[in-house]
Amino acid sequence: MTAPLLSLRDLRTEYRTDRGTVQAVRGVDLTLHRGEILGLVGESGSGKSVTCMSILKLLKRGGHITSGTAVYDGTDLLKLSEAQLSRVRGDKIGVVFQDPMSALNPTMTVGRQIEEVLLQHRKISKKAARARAIELFKLVRIPSAETRIDNYPHEFSGGMRQRVMIAIALACDPDLLIADEPTTALDVTIQRQILALLKELRDRLGMAIILVTHDLGVIAETADRVMVLYGGQVMEQARVTDLFEAPQHPYTRGLLAAIPDPRRSDSALSPVPGSPPDMRAPPSGCPFAPRCPNAMAICLTPPDLYGAGDTPRLRPAQYTRCWLADPAAPADLMEATG
Amino acid sequence: MSAPLLELKNLQMHFPTRQGPLKAVDGISLSIQAGETLGLVGESGCGKSTLARALIRLYRPTGGRVLLDGQEITTLSDSAMKPHRRRMQMIFQDPVAALNGRMTVGELIAEPLEIMNIGTAAIRRERVKELLEKVGLGADAANRFPHSFSGGQRQRVGIARAIALEPELVVCDEPISALDVSIQAQIVNMLSDLKRDTGLAYLFITHDLSMLRHIADRIGVMYLGKLVEIAPSEALHAAPRHPYTELLWSAIPVPDPAARRDDAFETGEVPSPLDIPSGCRFHTRCPYASPLCKTTEPPLQTGADGHGVACHHPLPSSPSTHQQEIENA
Ligand SMILES: Nc1ncnc2c1ncn2[C@@H]1O[C@H](COP(=O)(O)OP(=O)(O)OP(=O)(O)O)[C@@H](O)[C@H]1O
Ligand SMILES: Nc1ncnc2c1ncn2[C@@H]1O[C@H](COP(=O)(O)OP(=O)(O)OP(=O)(O)O)[C@@H](O)[C@H]1O
Ligand code: SF4
Ligand code: SF4
Ligand SMILES: [Mg+2]
Ligand SMILES: [Mg+2]
Numbered sequence: 001m002t003a004p005l006l007s008l009r010d011l012r013t014e015y016r017t018d019r020g021t022v023q024a025v026r027g028v029d030l031t032l033h034r035g036e037i038l039g040l041v042g043e044s045g046s047g048k049s050v051t052c053m054s055i056l057k058l059l060k061r062g063g064h065i066t067s068g069t070a071v072y073d074g075t076d077l078l079k080l081s082e083a084q085l086s087r088v089r090g091d092k093i094g095v096v097f098q099d100p101m102s103a104l105n106p107t108m109t110v111g112r113q114i115e116e117v118l119l120q121h122r123k124i125s126k127k128a129a130r131a132r133a134i135e136l137f138k139l140v141r142i143p144s145a146e147t148r149i150d151n152y153p154h155e156f157s158g159g160m161r162q163r164v165m166i167a168i169a170l171a172c173d174p175d176l177l178i179a180d181e182p183t184t185a186l187d188v189t190i191q192r193q194i195l196a197l198l199k200e201l202r203d204r205l206g207m208a209i210i211l212v213t214h215d216l217g218v219i220a221e222t223a224d225r226v227m228v229l230y231g232g233q234v235m236e237q238a239r240v241t242d243l244f245e246a247p248q249h250p251y252t253r254g255l256l257a258a259i260p261d262p263r264r265s266d267s268a269l270s271p272v273p274g275s276p277p278d279m280r281a282p283p284s285g286c287p288f289a290p291r292c293p294n295a296m297a298i299c300l301t302p303p304d305l306y307g308a309g310d311t312p313r314l315r316p317a318q319y320t321r322c323w324l325a326d327p328a329a330p331a332d333l334m335e336a337t338g
Numbered sequence: 339m340s341a342p343l344l345e346l347k348n349l350q351m352h353f354p355t356r357q358g359p360l361k362a363v364d365g366i367s368l369s370i371q372a373g374e375t376l377g378l379v380g381e382s383g384c385g386k387s388t389l390a391r392a393l394i395r396l397y398r399p400t401g402g403r404v405l406l407d408g409q410e411i412t413t414l415s416d417s418a419m420k421p422h423r424r425r426m427q428m429i430f431q432d433p434v435a436a437l438n439g440r441m442t443v444g445e446l447i448a449e450p451l452e453i454m455n456i457g458t459a460a461i462r463r464e465r466v467k468e469l470l471e472k473v474g475l476g477a478d479a480a481n482r483f484p485h486s487f488s489g490g491q492r493q494r495v496g497i498a499r500a501i502a503l504e505p506e507l508v509v510c511d512e513p514i515s516a517l518d519v520s521i522q523a524q525i526v527n528m529l530s531d532l533k534r535d536t537g538l539a540y541l542f543i544t545h546d547l548s549m550l551r552h553i554a555d556r557i558g559v560m561y562l563g564k565l566v567e568i569a570p571s572e573a574l575h576a577a578p579r580h581p582y583t584e585l586l587w588s589a590i591p592v593p594d595p596a597a598r599r600d601d602a603f604e605t606g607e608v609p610s611p612l613d614i615p616s617g618c619r620f621h622t623r624c625p626y627a628s629p630l631c632k633t634t635e636p637p638l639q640t641g642a643d644g645h646g647v648a649c650h651h652p653l654p655s656s657p658s659t660h661q662q663e664i665e666n667a
């Protein structure tokens with residue numbers, strides 16, 4: 001097998017605030033190959049954004065990476081200087097931030113903002129940069145691209161601003177795109193077209209994508225592999241069909257059960273009961289234990305990440321951090337509880 | 339029937355630009371009854387947020403009329419608008435961006451009360467506590483700053499602030515888009531409870547069609563500045579009649595990898611509000627377009643069942659007969 005494009009090992013990130021230290025990411029491993037789309041799901045506060053932003057050291061004030069490596073194409077990004085990182089950001093690695101308004105400069109036309117990224121990383125003329133900016137605008141389906149390129153962010157709709165950010169992230173044909181909730185502000189038709197565009201760039205240029213979303217429909221239609229985060233840790237990881245067909249972790253099962261059925265209006269909304277853990281003092285054992293319908297006494301001890309080698313129930317490339325998958329657990333326990 | 343709480347008559351909001359008027363909202367008529375939830379959907383950039391801002395008079399409409407309880411408020415000055423302001427409030431997608439980060443949650447919620455000179459400081463403090471309980475945050479949240487809250491909690495702060503003045507209409511512009519499924523469900527359930535307890539009406543803008551189905555009594559569908567379909571929520575889901583609505587429905591992502599569609603989903607270029615197509619503005623992308631559609635704009639026609647559609651060849655409840663109808667037309 002070829003070397004992965006990106007490999008995170010034991011990433012740990014915390015936020016030091018006046019209300020205590022938040023352990024946002026607690027030992028995340030992640031492997032991504034060229035041309036692969038990895039979906040990242042998990043409820044609010046589970047550490048999806050912090051994981052993504054740690055890769056390029058784009059953490060907000062108070063954020064500290066306390067351990068781990070993020071090897072990209074042979075280089076540990078976490079060891080690079082700020083100057084070296086700024087050459088990678090926006091060039092080899094494009095980022096779509098969760099909040100477009102704070103990522104765009106309100107005092108500059110969006111065209112200038114795209115052109116600046118291009119001029120910073122590419123030896124091209126201003127004219128060529130502008131032509132490329134217009135082309136990118138068309139790619140993300142902004143009508144009247146030639147004239148709207150000279151507008152300011154506030155003159156765009158919410159979904160158009162989100163697409164401007166996608167255009168900026170794609171400007172330099174990155175090898176890796178980190179997309180944090182890139183389509184939340186889009187209607188379903190434009191959303192589908194943007195996702196098709198990303199898949200097309202993956203097929204044509206071999207771009208790899210980390211796609212963060214809370215929409216499991218988007219995951220089902222786009223991702224090759226999925227990682228489920230909870231309490232700053234990976235709970236389950238699997239190929240997309242396996243995750244939907246044979247979810248192993250009780251939290252994954254809860255997430256899938258909470259999807260509203262689009263064909264019915266009378267179906268009650270059934271979110272996973274309970275509330276997320278306080279990440280200033282996360283549970284010492286399995287982080288999901290306080291809400292888990294299958295919790296056992298042993299769950300107060302942190303479970304390992306089990307793979308197909310440990311238990312035959314797991315499919316190839318499927319991993320779950322749950323005591324139910326321990327080889328010593330009775331074989332019928334999972335079926336009985338699931 | 340009594341006068342609707344809010345009525346729009348041919349409302350227009352055109353922004354002046356160097357390339358001529360950008361017709362963000364281009365003649366929309368609709369009404370919202372007291373205690374009703376009207377959902378609003380449509381393509382990104384079709385004018386939903388602009389419509390919302392114009393109808394609560396954050397913008398001064400460039401044409402048409404806005405009636406609140408039968409009373410015209412379209413061109414009222416800021417001071418003349420003041421007594422009406424408290425009756426209509428708005429919740430945005432990202433409440434933090436809209437909130438002042440240096441104010442505590444308590445101060446933020448009390449602010450609208452202060453602006454309207456309601457109560458003494460002590461009475462306002464009591465009211466803030468009550469509101470925080472109502473949105474499920476607990477009274478001790480008052481002394482904290484919004485940035486220390488999660489997205490879902492911040493949205494609750496936004497809601498507490500919006501309902502502080504006991505409005506009759508709350509416009510929700512994508513209040514749940516940034517939230518995960520569990521928190522979405524909590525917020526939606528909370529908004530439903532508030533409606534039941536206080537008789538609020540909502541205009542609810544969202545891209546989440548399955549969530550909308552849970553909360554909206556009626557749903558309006560916009561396309562390029564116009565209302566193209568409006569119907570009771572169930573009827574619209576069971577049998578959309580406008581070809582654009584049909585397209586929208588077909589694009590809903592299916593949470594099942596086995597049903598995955600890997601096609602490019604080409605639906606034609608989205609036209610620009612700077613250059614609106616002639617006739618039916620959807621004709622450049624409509625699979626059913628006839629010569630008539632290119633020249634004549636179809637009016638919104640509402641049947642006895644309350645299902646309104648603006649199309650020369652609307653889809654029937656049974657799809658198989660449709661092509662035949664177009665050929666006969
Ligand atoms: N700037 C910050 N200051 C303090 N804590 C933070 C900050 N940003 C994130 N956190 C905390 O880190 C944890 C992980 O947050 P993160 O933003 O990664 O969640 P997420 O999974 O992206 O959630 P969402 O779906 O809401 O975007 C949370 O407990 C959050 O409160
Ligand atoms: N202040 C403004 N000046 C100029 N044009 C504007 C302004 N505000 C909005 N527009 C334009 O009006 C059109 C409608 O925008 P609006 O924000 O109402 O769309 P929307 O339906 O809410 O879209 P989204 O779903 O993406 O939020 C867009 O073309 C937008 O660029
Ligand atoms: S380890 Fe225990 S508590 Fe955690 S998910 Fe598995 S069964 Fe539930
Ligand atoms: S009027 Fe014609 S072009 Fe417009 S939606 Fe109906 S069939 Fe299509
Ligand atoms: Mg996030
Ligand atoms: Mg909008």
